[in-house]
Amino acid sequence: MFPKGTKRKFSDSADEPAVSGDEEAAAVVPAAAAAPSAAVRALTSAYSLQRQSLLDMSLIKLQLCHMLVEPNLCRSVLIANTVRQIQEEMTQDGTWQIMTQALAAAQCPTDRLVATEVLCRQTDAAAAGGQSPKPFGVAGLEEGYHAEEVVMEGDVEAEVTMAALAPASPQMSSASYLAGTFGMGPCWEEEEDDDGECEEDEEEDSEECVSEGEEAEQDHLSAESRTGEQVFGTFEIKHPAPPPDPALEELFSDVDPSYYDLDTVLTGMQSAPKMGPYDLLESLSSHGGPTALSSSSSCRSDLNELDHIMEIIVGS
Amino acid sequence: MGEDAESTKINHTFLRDYVTEADVISTVEFNQTGDLLATGDKGGRVVIFQRETESKGESEEVEETGDSGEYNVYSTFQSHEPDFDYLKSLEIEEKINKIRWLPQQNAAHFLLSTNDKTIKLWKVSERDKRPEGYNLKDEEGRLKDTSTITSLQVPVLKSTDLMVEVRPRRVFSNGHTYHVNSISVNSDGETYMSADDLRINMWHLGITDRSFSLFLSDIVDIKPANMEDLTEVITAAEFHPHHCHLFVYSSSKGSLRLCDMRASALCDRHTKLFEEPEDPGSRSFFSEIISSVSDVKFSHSGRYLLTRDYLTAKVWDLNMDKGPVETYQVHEYLRSKLCSLYENDCIFDKFECVWNSSDSVIMTGAYNSFFRMFDRETGRGVTLEAWRESSKPRAVLRTRRVYNGGKRRRGDVGVDSLDFTKKILHMAWHPSENIIAIAATNNLYIFQDRVSPETQLQ
Numbered sequence A: 001m002f003p004k005g006t007k008r009k010f011s012d013s014a015d016e017p018a019v020s021g022d023e024e025a026a027a028v029v030p031a032a033a034a035a036p037s038a039a040v041r042a043l044t045s046a047y048s049l050q051r052q053s054l055l056d057m058s059l060i061k062l063q064l065c066h067m068l069v070e071p072n073l074c075r076s077v078l079i080a081n082t083v084r085q086i087q088e089e090m091t092q093d094g095t096w097q098i099m100t101q102a103l104a105a106a107q108c109p110t111d112r113l114v115a116t117e118v119l120c121r122q123t124d125a126a127a128a129g130g131q132s133p134k135p136f137g138v139a140g141l142e143e144g145y146h147a148e149e150v151v152m153e154g155d156v157e158a159e160v161t162m163a164a165l166a167p168a169s170p171q172m173s174s175a176s177y178l179a180g181t182f183g184m185g186p187c188w189e190e191e192e193d194d195d196g197e198c199e200e201d202e203e204e205d206s207e208e209c210v211s212e213g214e215e216a217e218q219d220h221l222s223a224e225s226r227t228g229e230q231v232f233g234t235f236e237i238k239h240p241a242p243p244p245d246p247a248l249e250e251l252f253s254d255v256d257p258s259y260y261d262l263d264t265v266l267t268g269m270q271s272a273p274k275m276g277p278y279d280l281l282e283s284l285s286s287h288g289g290p291t292a293l294s295s296s297s298s299c300r301s302d303l304n305e306l307d308h309i310m311e312i313i314v315g316s
Numbered sequence B: 001m002g003e004d005a006e007s008t009k010i011n012h013t014f015l016r017d018y019v020t021e022a023d024v025i026s027t028v029e030f031n032q033t034g035d036l037l038a039t040g041d042k043g044g045r046v047v048i049f050q051r052e053t054e055s056k057g058e059s060e061e062v063e064e065t066g067d068s069g070e071y072n073v074y075s076t077f078q079s080h081e082p083d084f085d086y087l088k089s090l091e092i093e094e095k096i097n098k099i100r101w102l103p104q105q106n107a108a109h110f111l112l113s114t115n116d117k118t119i120k121l122w123k124v125s126e127r128d129k130r131p132e133g134y135n136l137k138d139e140e141g142r143l144k145d146t147s148t149i150t151s152l153q154v155p156v157l158k159s160t161d162l163m164v165e166v167r168p169r170r171v172f173s174n175g176h177t178y179h180v181n182s183i184s185v186n187s188d189g190e191t192y193m194s195a196d197d198l199r200i201n202m203w204h205l206g207i208t209d210r211s212f213s214l215f216l217s218d219i220v221d222i223k224p225a226n227m228e229d230l231t232e233v234i235t236a237a238e239f240h241p242h243h244c245h246l247f248v249y250s251s252s253k254g255s256l257r258l259c260d261m262r263a264s265a266l267c268d269r270h271t272k273l274f275e276e277p278e279d280p281g282s283r284s285f286f287s288e289i290i291s292s293v294s295d296v297k298f299s300h301s302g303r304y305l306l307t308r309d310y311l312t313a314k315v316w317d318l319n320m321d322k323g324p325v326e327t328y329q330v331h332e333y334l335r336s337k338l339c340s341l342y343e344n345d346c347i348f349d350k351f352e353c354v355w356n357s358s359d360s361v362i363m364t365g366a367y368n369s370f371f372r373m374f375d376r377e378t379g380r381g382v383t384l385e386a387w388r389e390s391s392k393p394r395a396v397l398r399t400r401r402v403y404n405g406g407k408r409r410r411g412d413v414g415v416d417s418l419d420f421t422k423k424i425l426h427m428a429w430h431p432s433e434n435i436i437a438i439a440a441t442n443n444l445y446i447f448q449d450r451v452s453p454e455t456q457l458q
Helices: A022-028 A037-044 A046-063 A073-092 A095-106 A138-153 A170-179 A188-203 A209-231 A246-253 A277-284 A299-314 B287-291 B332-343
Strands: B012-019 B025-030 B036-041 B045-051 B071-078 B083-085 B090-092 B098-101 B109-114 B119-132 B156-172 B182-185 B191-195 B199-204 B216-221 B234-239 B246-251 B256-260 B271-274 B295-298 B304-308 B312-317 B326-329 B353-355 B361-365 B370-375 B381-385 B426-429 B435-440 B443-449
Touching (some): A046 A073, A073 A095, B025 B443, B071 B156, B353 B426
Parallel strands (some): B182 B234
Antiparallel strands (some): B012 B443, B025 B036, B036 B045, B109 B119, B246 B256, B426 B435
């Protein structure tokens, strides 16, 4: 009845202890090693996993807008509000800090993040100014060009974060490489495996939140451990793709790069090109955002290894 | 026809179903007399049905001595074409979002139809006579050879087959940056409003020969200075049925605003806010989404408002802004499925709601081809199904039930078996009789109450 995806219940099981994979959890959250254990527990509890997956799902929804027709503003606003709400809650219980610190540690400023710039095309022509209906015009076009350049240079990144893998529906899996933000596996094959696992999970009509949470956790953590070890605890795989790969070209062929604008869903501003996934959340939230992303040269060697692994996985 | 044990007060006869060609119906609307029924579809077409009066209808189609008549296709025309916004590189869908009839002033009928961006005024007129017997022209209109004219004749009007002509009279374009979700004709008959996500415009209908409207004013604008601050959009709007200065609009946060245009030109501040306080116990991440109002309708009396959000239908008293006076659970069994419904986007489905002619019954749609009716006096609701496989023409509609725990009865449908692709989003109720039109994907169902002494509906 429902499309494939992880079935979730929003039960309040925040106090549930992390079941399995404590070690994986630790590996996946290196920056949080020094964080209070309560926060770590909160991160891995079923509730926060569910919350995280809802966050991922919401961000993906914001990104995967209709290519041809203007996206529904009401829907976008509701999803954005949901994202804000989750972010506020996460800020309150401290998990927000941990996530963004970990991300900051891994982020390299020279990365060109195509995928994470993706958000809905802004629907407001007049956002740039003026009251009367104006055409979308200049801002979007410029950024459209910019994005196009980026794509043609072949910079494509996928990101793996500690977030739960989003339940990928068929339409998502092809665009997921491009979306590449939270929770998308670094490769298609792995995602398919995860899909399989997710399917199995959701078909069980389990009423026990505990077992469901466990399975979700296991899935999440086992998938993470596969990539986690390779990721070496970093949260990003940077993959400068080699010259035109037929598989990638095929993926991009029906995507109009002008849609991968830098606009957030609600603004038409010409924001900085490099916007990580959490930048989006920053712009949506009214709270002071997490600290700015800082550079780190120590991840270079890791990233080279990751590049290599990515190439193998992608099959280029 | 046997009466189902469960349907005590409601006894419907299914007269005929109409299958429109391949396109999904996106709006349904009766005119003020109920003789005409217009549907718009995703392909930009409008189909108008006309109710046959007894004299025209075939005798075997009309049972008993009721004044029921069938609805047959009266006219079909292409209202909107797909368009392309070159600057945004985006298509503009031709899907008809709303149709509204104008009050009839002469023999012709007028209706407004809108897609996401452009509203059009159409004139629907009949022609069943034509002049014949011109002196200088022959039947085909060619000039006669004057040497053949030997006498003078007076042209006479002869009956012809009925022809229905539909012509665009006005096009109201470039009024909306965002997607138009509602249009509403004012009770003064001269103006109407159109609402998109952030703005409501008022237009003058003035039937002139000019095709583009020049008179336009912005009466509501909720666009924030900084679009980053946008958290709420307009979801529906309607004029009061009797007071031409009052209108209501609903928002994605579940609030209603009643605006009085006499107070100021821009109705941002002089409004009455209707809002239900949130129940802290049932708060979840989906609370806001499910509170978003998908439709708002004034009662015929003008005293009440009917709103639909994702799980409920609510009746509000205009004199009471603290909360609804009545709340009806449409499909409460979905509350535990909200995450999945969010995932597959069903949570964003916009269901319409309607009043019956006497404001005693409200109706709204659900999934699995089900729709619900609630009797306001008793508070009871029934579930009915618009699905041709389970109904024969002229059969009495069975009431249905969704099983969600408890004792299961034969014929109950389990929550997990519901088909979420079969949504009843659009519907209309005849203005004076118990005839309803239900759009189920690309099918239109018309149900009529067979009023008999022991089963009066109201």
